Amino acid sequence: MKTSAKILIFKGADEKEHKFTVNEKGQLMPYVEEEIQTVTKTPWKASNDVLNTCKFLGLSRGTVMKLISLGELKAVKAGKRWIIPGWAIEQFLQQPMHA
Numbered sequence: 825m826k827t828s829a830k831i832l833i834f835k836g837a838d839e840k841e842h843k844f845t846v847n848e849k850g851q852l853m854p855y856v857e858e859e860i861q862t863v864t865k866t867p868w869k870a871s872n873d874v875l876n877t878c879k880f881l882g883l884s885r886g887t888v889m890k891l892i893s894l895g896e897l898k899a900v901k902a903g904k905r906w907i908i909p910g911w912a913i914e915q916f917l918q919q920p921m922h923a
Contacts, residue, residue, distance in 0.1 A: 831855050872908045880913060891916070 832844045832852070843855035872880070877897075878888050889906075891897035896919070898912035 870910050872910065872913065874906050874908070877908045877913060881916075 830845065832846075832855075834842050834844065836842050844852050845855045847853050869876070874885060874888055878885055881888065883891075888897065888908075892899045892906060892908075897908065897916045899906045899908045901907075
């Protein structure tokens, strides 16, 4: 697993900012932006139950269930449980708000 690199910024005599990072051996290396990949972390998992979805969205269980029944929040029924995919939460949050 790759961890995010710490970036050190120094101002040179020329007043320009120079970026450096530390490699695995502890050596100072010039920072190259193409090497670093940003991973966006979200508070939800790939699959979530109704309780966790309620916590993430700050909504009651009844409201989340209503959103599922209206098709505004995508979910899959697995036995007695509802599973809400992380992408469905992301999609729901990107929808324009209704007045």
